[in-house]
Amino acid sequence: GxxxxxxxxxxxxxxxxxxxxxxxxxxxxxxxxxxxxxxxxKGPQFIIDIRSNMDKRQGQRxxxxxxxxxxxxxxxxxxxxxxxxxxxxCAESSTNFGNEKLTFGTGTRLTIIP
Amino acid sequence: xxxxxxxxxxxxxxxxxxxxxxxNPISGHNTLYWYLQNLGQGPELLIRYENEEAxxxxxxxxxxxxxxxxxxxxxxxxxxxxxxxxxxxxxCASSPDRGADTQYFGPGTxxxxx
Numbered sequence: 001g002x003x004x005x006x007x008x009x010x011x012x013x014x015x016x017x018x019x020x021x022x023x024x025x026x027x028x029x030x031x032x033x034x035x036x037x038x039x040x041x042k043g044p045q046f047i048i049d050i051r052s053n054m055d056k057r058q059g060q061r062x063x064x065x066x067x068x069x070x071x072x073x074x075x076x077x078x079x080x081x082x083x084x085x086x087x088x089x090c091a092e093s094s095t096n097f098g099n100e101k102l103t104f105g106t107g108t109r110l111t112i113i114p
Numbered sequence: 115x116x117x118x119x120x121x122x123x124x125x126x127x128x129x130x131x132x133x134x135x136x137x138n139p140i141s142g143h144n145t146l147y148w149y150l151q152n153l154g155q156g157p158e159l160l161i162r163y164e165n166e167e168a169x170x171x172x173x174x175x176x177x178x179x180x181x182x183x184x185x186x187x188x189x190x191x192x193x194x195x196x197x198x199x200x201x202x203x204x205x206c207a208s209s210p211d212r213g214a215d216t217q218y219f220g221p222g223t224x225x226x227x228x
Contacts, residue, residue, distance in 0.1 A: 008154050034216070043118070043205050043219030044157065089156045101170065102217065104156025 008087065012111045013080050021108045023073040023090035030092035034102065035064060035075045039086045047075070047088075077110075085112045116140070118220030120206050126226045132194035135223045139187070139208030146183060147217060148191050149205040157205050157219075163189065193225075201227045 013019040025033070031052035036044035050057045050064045050073075057064050063076040073090050087107040094101075119138040127133050139146050144165050149157035160179065162170040165186035174181065178197070183189040193200055203224050207217040 036219075041221070043207070043221050046216050046218070049216070091156070101159060101162070104158070107154070107156055 008107050008109045010109045010111065012113055014113050015082060016079055019077045019080050019084070019110060021075045021077075021088050021110060023075075023105050023108075025071050025073060025090070025092045025105065027092060027094060027103070028071065029094045030103075032093045033064070033066060033073050034091045035062075035073075036089045036091060036104075037084075037086045038089060038107070044089060080110075080112050082112050082114060085110060118206055118208055118218055120204075120220040120223055122223055123221060124224050124226075126228065127196055128228050129198055130195040132192065133196050133225060134190055134192045135204050135206075135225075137189045137191070137206030137220060139189075139206070140218055143208035143210050143218070144186070145209045145211060146189050147207040147209075148181060148189070149207065149219075151203040151205055151222065153202070160191070196225075196227045198227050201225055 011019060011021060032049065034049040035047040037047050038044045048057060048059045048062050048064050050066050052068060055066050061078045065074045075088060077084055087109050089107045090105045091102040118140055121136050125133055146163040148160040150160055151157045159173055161168055161174045161181050163183045166183050178195065179193055181189060181191045191204060203222040205219055205222045207219045209217045
């Protein structure tokens with residue numbers, strides 16, 4: 001969903017359950033995508049990335065899915081823990097312009113309920 | 115390995131005053147970025163350096179913002195004079211080389227302009 005200013009999309013998940021955070025991107029030329037986690041008072045922290053020649057990539061407890069047809073990205077977090085509570089941002093870039101320029105999407109605030 | 119270091123962490127000033135932020139990137143990282151992050155939104159790129167050269171400053175409001183990275187290591191971002199709308203978090207990030215995909219962020223400087 002969209003958010004303006006303080007109205008971040010929010011997701012509350014029971015500890016131990018799985019969570020899915022979604023992101024829509026608009027630039028069909030984007031070929032590299034990253035998920036960042038940002039805790040309160042800290043800078044964004046790299047979680048996982050994926051290139052457009054893949055549709056799925058797994059890390060430790062995290063999986064990123066890419067659907068280029070509908071320009072949609074998702075982050076799945078398995079067996080959520082209290083430390084997963086944060087704001088999650090997706091970011092995209094295009095090789096045409098070099099991978100240096102990241103465009104960040106609207107964040108989603110994930111709250112893990114103990 | 116030490117991460118990206120930023121100072122100060124917090125700064126409160128009155129409008130029309132000058133302010134400066136300092137960033138020391140991860141050792142060996144040639145590319146340095148300054149981002150602005152408004153509350154509830156994703157970071158937005160202000161300027162990117164490759165060593166000491168500013169290679170993308172298209173989003174930097176040059177009437178009041180300036181930046182430098184004289185020796186290709188640490189960097190300073192300045193605002194003069196500050197306006198109320200400049201209140202935000204200013205993030206610095208670095209990556210090993212041009213085309214490097216992963217950017218590592220510092221904790222940011224939270225600026226409040228009164």
